[in-house]
Amino acid sequence: MSPDRVGGATELDPDERVGLRFKHVTTRAQLDHLEQANIQAALQWLARLKIDDILTEQFIRELHRKLLGQVWGWAGAFRQSEKNIGVDPLQIPVQLRLLLDDVRYWVDHATYCPLECAVRFHHRLVFIHLFANGNGRHARIMADQLLSRVFAEPPIDWAGGADLQAMGARRSSYLEALRRADRGDYQPLLNFVARRGNGLPARE
Ligand SMILES: Nc1ncnc2c1ncn2[C@@H]1O[C@H](COP(=O)(O)OP(=O)(O)O)[C@@H](O)[C@H]1O
């Protein structure tokens, strides 16, 4: 995410505009607005969707395409270039397959409680970083889909009353918790999701 995100009026760089379906968009604030509208429409689609199995590459890509496909031409397509977060782009399909196999195993063997399963799934998705953008938002929705459709549990209160996309204390602690999870320590991320209305007592 650009450090200018908070500014909103920041002009987009030419390389940030690749695949943008709205040629009149010039600022980050306009882009945020369009993405948010697309995501709202996709969430309505998702709420009505009947689907047996969400743990497939096909659904994961379809969800991303629905979330951002009105704004970005590359929505739903795996990332082709290196980023400072994420695996080598050539590794994305195989890393996703391994992750989906792991999650299926965790579910079948009750390896973790539903919330920990969702948190680990979320972190591994953002760690792979499947797409050029929108990974955080997509992977938070995927974790919630796992909770609701596989475990019949309520979704995570990610934002906890704040706007998680905007910079703020809650986003900072979310990102710090992900960095700890990168090093194998999931406790901060578990504390983060447990804080409000997520069914577990917070361990501060
Ligand atoms: N160190 C990290 N390890 C794993 N995931 C991270 C790390 N830092 C950031 N992320 C994830 O990447 C997301 C940002 O990627 P991006 O594709 O821009 O998603 P979005 O556009 O939805 O914010 C963050 O929301 C977070 O979920």
Ligand SMILES: [Mg+2]
């Ligand atoms: Mg982003």
